[in-house]
Amino acid sequence: MKYKTKYLVPAIVAASMIYIPTLQANTSWMMATGYPDNSFFTQNLREFVAEVEENSDGQIKIDMRSNGTLVSHDEIKRSVQRGVVQLGEIRLGAYSNEHPVFRIDSLPGLAVTYDEGYRLNELLQPYYEKVMAEQGVLPLAYVSWPGQGFFADKPIESTNDTDGMSIRIYSQPTQKMAQELGFNAMVLPFSEVPQAFSTNMINSLFTSAQTGIDVQVWDYVEHFTYTGTMHNINALIINPSALDALDDELQQVVRDAARNAHERGWEMSQARSTENNNVLEEQNITVTQASDELQVAINDIGEEILAEWRQSASNEANHIVDDYIEWRDRAE
Template sequence: MKKVLLPFIMTLLIVAGCQSPAAENGVRELRLAHNQPLEHPIHQSLVEFGRLVEEKSDQNIKVKIYANGQLGSEREVIELTQTGAVDISKVSASALEGFEPDYSIFSLPYVFDDYKDFQRTMQNEEVTSKIYNQTEEIGFVGLTYYNAGVRNLYTKNQPVNSPDEMNGLKVRVQPSQTSVKMIEAFGGTPTPMAYGEVYTALQAGVIDAAENNESALVSNNHGEVAKKYMYTEHQIVPDMLIMNAESLKSFSDEEQALIQEAAAESTLYHEDVWNKTIEEVKETAQNEMGVEFLQVDKEAFMKSVEPLHKEYAENEKTKDIYQLIEGAETNE
């Protein structure tokens, strides 16, 4: 359905004018797309971003949010953001890997020790300015990142304790080459797929497993069909807020600064929303959906991806970002 509607929506957006139009009263409206439902914590934080933009611009810039993947999958909205048919989108860093190899670093399993390590890295301006700005030539820049938790493996029924038990397991991954390689290294069979298709694929048995943070169990109802959730803690992949480069540049310096500020503030706001929601969803998943949370032999999973780290440390396309991330220190 979405696929059929997409060309139609794109035409509408393009006819409506590629750069966010100045309305007669001078108010400009920014179109923001993302793929999560209204109940998801990220939606709340994007609403806060919009509120901050409006407040800081004295209501001269408005943000209109298209949630629920109504403008397409993450890949599709990245393309819409490149052309300017959409001004801003929130997409997983994994989905950006197909556009800029630096983003692949976030899907490299166990590249961060834990969330604190990830956060320190994302507060390092050397890292963020490299990542956020270099996509300008392909049409968009990064504004900020959002906590999207720690990703873990979940299956319909089968408990998995170590990579030895992954054999034959069909696991949905994000459309990211690095995530494909990760599941292969774990010993499973990766199936890249857009997020919106995962629930049905699990239900129909097209896949046996998926991997995500705990909110997927409740906000996206995956806990209805997946009953074992294993703390592999393999990836910490942020959500990214990206903006069409021309659209951003079409604002005055002061306005650009306020958009950046609103983005940074919404990231901080999101930390609280996220932490609170994760606690709640774990309880709901366990008590109301019957999901079992299990610990695994994490060392064994880490060991299985050591060759991948070697590959990323040596590959021409990824070695700079690999070194930067591995050596990143906070500049606070």
């Protein structure tokens, strides 16, 4: 599948400019991401860095640190806002308490395929940009997580299987979904998942296969029940002052590389989704598709969560979701 961006984030709609080296002094940036080197998110960002450095003739150098070694995952957005680092990658849903727009990609059942997730993100991009501009950051690219599912020591086929289970989730919508399904749900940072399993704080996990691999979930459970449910979004963000300090030609180098990272990232995510299931099976994780009964329960809960979200969201955000649902229903 080839993804083509309608809103080439942000202001990337301008035609690519031929880069002509100038006398501008070399620029050195720091970049932080919380994911390990084997994550496709990290691999995609390394290609972004290489492209920026090559096409700027070395006038822009980016020191990228992965796996939270420079800044902890939860502090990346604040660090970019304050200019402690110039670039970072964040998961939008981690900031759902700051603004309703950051909860949209975590609404169960709203966008369950890559095509749906891409279209929803496409419509949301101008609104994301406006909200984040007020927070002092500028989004450059967005990449989808693979679809979600339940890691546990048994298959999750219905709400009858969740009694007494403690699960780690990562956002307000997924917490409500898990609670309604009968789990004891708790929000924990990505970095705390292994310890939570080791100390029996949790015995299940709702996430993508990618996260399961990143935390080597096979050390704790034996089953992955794939539901789809949502395609969460990561964003590559930059401190606006850092970008503005570049001349127009170098700014375009960064924007072009970000556009390529955006398109490449969606392709990598979809390819990795299939590969990840194979990796899990190689580690003796049994991968199954969710039952119709479980999917119906999730979708019913999703409708309730969407109705609650609408009450806190702006008219503009509601109109965007309405436009998306109209498109989705026509496409079915």
